[in-house]
Amino acid sequence: MSDAAGRKKLLEVKNLKTYFDVEEQTAKAVDGVSFHIYANEVFGIVGESGSGKSVTSLSVMRLIPNPPGRIEDGEILFEGKDLLKLPYAEMRKIRGNEISMIFQEPMTALNPVFTIGFQLREAIRQHTPGMSKAQANVRAAEMLSLVGIPDAERRLKNYPHEFSGGMRQRAMIAMALALEPKLLIADEPTTALDVTIQAQILELMMSVREKTGDASILLITHDLAVVAETCERVAVMYGGKIQEIASVEDLFREPLHPYTQGLLLSLPRPDREKRRRLDTIPGIVPSILDMPSGCKFATRCPLEELQCEEKEPELREVLPGRFCRCHLVDGVARATVGSGAWGNGR
């Protein structure tokens, strides 16, 4: 439950394997993922599309569509209880109540034929037995004004199509935080929004969370800037596996895994020399049905050695609190990838 530093672990994912059956083959979308989130912590998972980050978050909620998906192995300990062993009825009491979720697409995540108020009240009353519709409406209006929607009382009567994308995501946040959950899973909450709205929504999510019981947040994103702004610790995923876990400061100051280094080099940074093309990581993510047997990143890694292809490295604690899955990285000697090593970018 708590680690050496005495911080309480709210969520602990151990060796999670979520597979999808695709036409006789098995896609190992998430293959042995382990991490933990402390109480009141904001924990980020970054990765490209197809790295398994969304599947990880949906597995925690047990929302993997089955078939074709299934959680093959692992434990998801939430306050010490294994969610994967919980009876369905018990899991339902946790969903939306103790763990709630915000999705990527605010345009489609709300039901188009019911009012915002209906959908908010429904979430509230589901977990508050005996609450009247009127009481739920008061709470819904309260939450809606908390997320910065003016004239909340009247707005509750609106349908989702009468809200803009940003407002719908605000409504989603209101719905997710109305019951003061202990964990909020935000799966790419700003990806579908205008750049100008993105920062607003992030800031809002953080501030509303403080006002409603200080939930831990599991933030799924492909945007390193979002991670830098919000998270305490972050896991980098690639090929269905976690490649590196570090605090945000460490990760940005001193990325260990070649993949993380590549990601950071491909960010535009005002402090680096100008008028230069950005570095990119050459190649594409291998198909999920055709992953290399050794290191998943070997096919694109500039430092790749023979052992990388043959043997998959373990996720090891290379420095206190820093985990990395690379043969070439340990606490003492580290491989670094220079800007020119990627063979492009000039």
Next chain:
Amino acid sequence: MHGMTSYFIRRLLLVPVTFICITLLVYTVIRLAPGGPIEQAKQQMRAAAASEGGAGGSSAMGDTGTLELPQEAIDQLKAYYKLDKPIVVGYLIWLGAWPDEAKGGKFSGIIQLDFGKSYRYSDSVLTTIASKFPISIYFGLIGYFATWLVCVPLGIQKALRHRSMFDTGTSLVVFIGYSIPDFVAALLLMLLFATPMLGPQFELFPLGGFRSENWDDMWAKGETWWCIRDQIHHTFIPVVAYIMGGFATMTILMKNSLLDNLGADYVRTAFAKGLGERRVVFIHALRNSMIPLCVGIGHAIGLIFAGSFLIEKTCNIQGMGLLGFNSLIGRDYPVIMGVLVFGVLIRLFGNIFSDMILAVVDPRVRFR
């Protein structure tokens, strides 16, 4: 909401315009089509003469060609059928917007609810239609509701058990039903269950007809239960035949629509809120999947009225389908036009009604 109200008011104002366009077009076409009442009268004369000649045993065949109606009789007929007037004038008299000399210069047409008299039966058109209309409505409505009652639950079950044995099996049955023409289905059902072909215990239903002949007597005697049983007996086979065609379309539409919606993001949101499966499926997904089904209501209203000529013929039901067909064959213009008036009005109002329902089920639909 004001935008919607004015939209529907505008739609209602368009009804008379559309009505006049359609009826004028049909009036023109049947005036121009060969085989009108004059030719029918001539033919009748010839037929009468031929049978007389045949009875006389003489060789009157040569005479039949020269046998003609006297000119003044033709003129009289033309005046009676308004064929001596231009098409537009004839139409306006029919509509009731032009004085009718034959009725002493009074306005007497559709507007005044005077539909004229049938050429073939000397009944008024309104009486003729009024005697058939309820029969078609009876079968149409029962058929339509039966379709909904069967297809919606079936479609839901098929979606929830997608690709199961149940799904495949019912698909097979539904498509067999879809491939059999409705009148063939009616014949087949009558053959199997209205004759002793499979044995007397399978002779469950009567061979057509709307009710038994002594129904009115039994009703007068107060044999209510007997009457209801008799009515259901007569209803079963035609209704099954009625719904068989629309059955497949509606079931598959329901299934696919629900399946689509079950995969939608908002369903995942609903599950993430901790809602139970029943609530997610029957409140969230179902409400959305009913939208495509509601689009078809306007069209279905038209069909309910029109009846099905082939089923009516095979099951010996005197409904609108048969009436429309027989009046076309007999060039019974007032009846054709009368049936048209009802058909057009019901379809026009049906479409508006259908749009209203759509606006109710789907809040995103806003007519302007």
